[in-house]
Amino acid sequence: MKTRYDAIVIGAGPAGLACSAEMAARGLEVALLDEQANPGGQIYRNISKASPKQHAILGEDYSAGMELISVFKEAPVEYFPQTRVWQAEPNGDVFFSRNGGSTKVSGDYLVLSTGAMERPVPFPGWTLPGVMTCGGMSNLFKDSSLSPIEPVVLAGSGPLLWLVAEHLFALEAPVAAILDTTPQTQIFPAFKHMPRALRRFGFLLKGVKMIAEVQITALKRKVPIYRGVKDLCAEGRDRLERVQATRGKKELSFEATTLLVSEGIIPNTSLLRQVGCAHTWDPVQRFWHPDVTVDGRTNLPAVFVAGDGNFVHGAKAAEFKGRLTALTIALEMHRISRTEYLELSAPVRRQLDRELFPRPFIDAMYAPRKDLYSLADETIVCRCEGVTAGRIRALVEEGYADHNEIKAMIRCGMGPCQGRMCSSAVFELIAGHSNIPPREIRQHRLRPPIKPVSLGELANANIGGPDES
Amino acid sequence: MKADVLIAGGGIMGCATAIELARKGKSVIIFEKDVPGRHASGNNSGGVRCQGRDVREIPLAVEARKMWDHHASSVNSDCGFYVSPRLRLAESDAEMEVLEKRCAKLKSMGYDHEVMVDKEEVSRLSPNVTEHVVGGLACYTDGLANPMLTSKAYAAAAERQGVTILPHTRVIEAQTTSGGFRVKTSSGKEYEGEVLVNGTGAWAGRFSEMLGDPLPVFAAAPTMMVTDRLPGLMNGTSLGLTGRLLGLMAANNGTVIVGGGYRSPFDLEKEKIWVDPLQMCTASKIMIEILPKLKDAQMIRCWTAFEGHLKDKVPVVGESVKVPGLFHVCGFSAHGFQLAPMMGRVMSQVIMGREPELSLHDFRPDRFVEAK
Numbered sequence A: 001m002k003t004r005y006d007a008i009v010i011g012a013g014p015a016g017l018a019c020s021a022e023m024a025a026r027g028l029e030v031a032l033l034d035e036q037a038n039p040g041g042q043i044y045r046n047i048s049k050a051s052p053k054q055h056a057i058l059g060e061d062y063s064a065g066m067e068l069i070s071v072f073k074e075a076p077v078e079y080f081p082q083t084r085v086w087q088a089e090p091n092g093d094v095f096f097s098r099n100g101g102s103t104k105v106s107g108d109y110l111v112l113s114t115g116a117m118e119r120p121v122p123f124p125g126w127t128l129p130g131v132m133t134c135g136g137m138s139n140l141f142k143d144s145s146l147s148p149i150e151p152v153v154l155a156g157s158g159p160l161l162w163l164v165a166e167h168l169f170a171l172e173a174p175v176a177a178i179l180d181t182t183p184q185t186q187i188f189p190a191f192k193h194m195p196r197a198l199r200r201f202g203f204l205l206k207g208v209k210m211i212a213e214v215q216i217t218a219l220k221r222k223v224p225i226y227r228g229v230k231d232l233c234a235e236g237r238d239r240l241e242r243v244q245a246t247r248g249k250k251e252l253s254f255e256a257t258t259l260l261v262s263e264g265i266i267p268n269t270s271l272l273r274q275v276g277c278a279h280t281w282d283p284v285q286r287f288w289h290p291d292v293t294v295d296g297r298t299n300l301p302a303v304f305v306a307g308d309g310n311f312v313h314g315a316k317a318a319e320f321k322g323r324l325t326a327l328t329i330a331l332e333m334h335r336i337s338r339t340e341y342l343e344l345s346a347p348v349r350r351q352l353d354r355e356l357f358p359r360p361f362i363d364a365m366y367a368p369r370k371d372l373y374s375l376a377d378e379t380i381v382c383r384c385e386g387v388t389a390g391r392i393r394a395l396v397e398e399g400y401a402d403h404n405e406i407k408a409m410i411r412c413g414m415g416p417c418q419g420r421m422c423s424s425a426v427f428e429l430i431a432g433h434s435n436i437p438p439r440e441i442r443q444h445r446l447r448p449p450i451k452p453v454s455l456g457e458l459a460n461a462n463i464g465g466p467d468e469s
Numbered sequence B: 001m002k003a004d005v006l007i008a009g010g011g012i013m014g015c016a017t018a019i020e021l022a023r024k025g026k027s028v029i030i031f032e033k034d035v036p037g038r039h040a041s042g043n044n045s046g047g048v049r050c051q052g053r054d055v056r057e058i059p060l061a062v063e064a065r066k067m068w069d070h071h072a073s074s075v076n077s078d079c080g081f082y083v084s085p086r087l088r089l090a091e092s093d094a095e096m097e098v099l100e101k102r103c104a105k106l107k108s109m110g111y112d113h114e115v116m117v118d119k120e121e122v123s124r125l126s127p128n129v130t131e132h133v134v135g136g137l138a139c140y141t142d143g144l145a146n147p148m149l150t151s152k153a154y155a156a157a158a159e160r161q162g163v164t165i166l167p168h169t170r171v172i173e174a175q176t177t178s179g180g181f182r183v184k185t186s187s188g189k190e191y192e193g194e195v196l197v198n199g200t201g202a203w204a205g206r207f208s209e210m211l212g213d214p215l216p217v218f219a220a221a222p223t224m225m226v227t228d229r230l231p232g233l234m235n236g237t238s239l240g241l242t243g244r245l246l247g248l249m250a251a252n253n254g255t256v257i258v259g260g261g262y263r264s265p266f267d268l269e270k271e272k273i274w275v276d277p278l279q280m281c282t283a284s285k286i287m288i289e290i291l292p293k294l295k296d297a298q299m300i301r302c303w304t305a306f307e308g309h310l311k312d313k314v315p316v317v318g319e320s321v322k323v324p325g326l327f328h329v330c331g332f333s334a335h336g337f338q339l340a341p342m343m344g345r346v347m348s349q350v351i352m353g354r355e356p357e358l359s360l361h362d363f364r365p366d367r368f369v370e371a372k
């Protein structure tokens, strides 16, 4: 590995792959750093090693990634898998651990394409072994063809819930129930976005078809599907034994050893916030996303953001955003002329626009429901430090409205995950119990290392420069 | 608006001073450009230690330590304080001599809170410490507290005593008048007071300049790190070194708080600090040498905050010679947290025109002028 590149891309999902390949094609020296063992990110996870059976189950949306991978493999990008980036700086310095040591590499440009993550939502029992996210299940299958052989319940709201249900049915997994928590009235605010969404009729139809097929299979296999489900609760002594919930006045209870939850996808902003990108609050989907232009620019001149890290738009959009970002950087580095830039970027922009037509509809349809964070006092919010909703709420009611202060006082967000799992919930507790509008609430601050690094790795560091202190 | 005393800075020094003054019947207004505890006071490493402190501060520190046992009654919160003996390790005979000298000096001043310990006692206190350590100096009464809880408790106690705290209010202009001082704030208002206190932490140099009594206080960003939970590894004993930069504090939840003089680059104007990863690497190397079992521990976070420093590493405490009525309490050089309760007491004494209960001679504001 060299110590300096024209551009360093972090994250080898569709955005990072497309971006690094495009930049390399324009003559830039590019390094791509990623935590996983193989390229593909979350959506195309392990795709280059996946078996025909995995491809068959995961379907054409997964296999579509093959083309991207093959273009990437042809491109002269220096690719570094199993590389954990734990700090990045606005000047283009990137610090990471790999093979038991830590190193620094610098780029004239940084592209952060660290993707999205599932919205972590606390509920009673969510810390029990056996409770995991739909995406987590999907990863297990992509990595090692694992799927549950004992009763499994799916609960949540959004397309991922149905997608994973479809896969589990195909795998003949013993699905005990599907609990859709989307409020049934949510379709109304979504309606106004319908005309625009219909411009991608095929795409919508595909989604509707998928859900319909899951319902038909469920009917055939006598798997109950409940809509408008509330009060989800995981129970068990040392691990999950039972899933409980309510549907109107009816109480639901299912024996299960696995509960898969999904409450939507939010941008993974850890690295973005650590490096200092400015963020904006999205009032519909209720998350913070970085301020990014369509060509990937942020408030920091050397830092670009591409893919779902900037807004959750899905794999295809991420790929287009990656390419646009690449072209912008190539233009800035004078590797292409302005005319070439316009010529090359116009069709990508058009494709991206098309890709985005249905998003406002989907975002409104699957917006986090109002009571998503109406947490009972005893529910644990910070898993690392065991801090309950009640303790956080009590401080907010006393007048504390800064997660950073609340964290320093009662430790929520102070553990190894650095608030990754609790900051959405703490934020909603602050928003819900103070009079401060969400966009004015001080955001949780992230300090390096954004992922734990072993002292051994740090001690074996080779990052140059004398110690000045 | 008027008050007897105007205080710039709502950190622990400003609040401690205000509490004591209000108890003695003075009316006090605190101006805080952010919120109490946003800077050094709420984000330090929480070390309540006499160990390793400059001997000039020892009389104040020993008195302050007693006050840490009574916070539940004085500020209505125990401030998360608990005892964690602090052991300063000697890695060679030469270092052992340095510690012996300090111990003798303290004894001559009448203090016995720090005692020499041999290798055997070192392994009893801290069983995982490496072989090459030859002995150390132990302070069994040192401890740790929660800085944010402490800062908030001090601010709340001040308000309960009738002090007015104005958050998000920066002093942007200050001048002397016939009866004292007039200050103008970022909210566009003016305030008058007989006395003005400079408790502005890292900004104290600038603040004193505004009043025509420039102090050589400079800002720096001490940098701390924390590990994951390592139950039993530290055995509840905090560690320091004699010849190298390292302080390891044994938090009661099992994490190790690492510091000891690491700093990061910053921009005071923009209030931004960039954590320098080299600091983590350097600290990790030394940590593993001292406690080899730390090799597989994880560094989970770094943090840092602004603090006012002085070249001679002790604070400025007392009345300005150039501008009578202006009192400084700043430049704590990354070890003011422990001293805070005592600072409130002596500051209130000098502001009320009394002789302080302990000499503040070593901390006089004009010592730098004399030195020239």
Ligand SMILES: Cc1cc2nc3c(=O)[nH]c(=O)nc-3n(C[C@H](O)[C@H](O)[C@H](O)COP(=O)(O)OP(=O)(O)OC[C@H]3O[C@@H](n4cnc5c(N)ncnc54)[C@H](O)[C@@H]3O)c2cc1C
Binding pocket: B008, B009, B010, B011, B012, B013, B014, B031, B032, B033, B034, B035, B036, B037, B038, B039, B040, B041, B042, B043, B044, B045, B046, B047, B048, B049, B169, B170, B171, B172, B199, B200, B201, B202, B203, B207, B221, B222, B223, B224, B303, B304, B305, B306, B307, B329, B330, B331, B332, B333, B334, B335, B336, B337, B338, B339
């Ligand atoms: C990382 C770190 C670790 C430390 N560890 C320890 C330790 O283990 N043990 C120990 O004893 N000490 C420690 N210290 C030192 C200790 O935190 C400080 O000495 C102490 O908190 C200083 O208190 P203060 O009130 O002067 O400063 P601050 O808390 O910084 O307060 C000053 C306040 O003044 C305000 N201000 C500035 N200018 C203006 C203006 N013009 N108008 C209005 N307001 C203004 C600021 O916003 C600030 O809130 C550490 C410090 C740091 C940074």
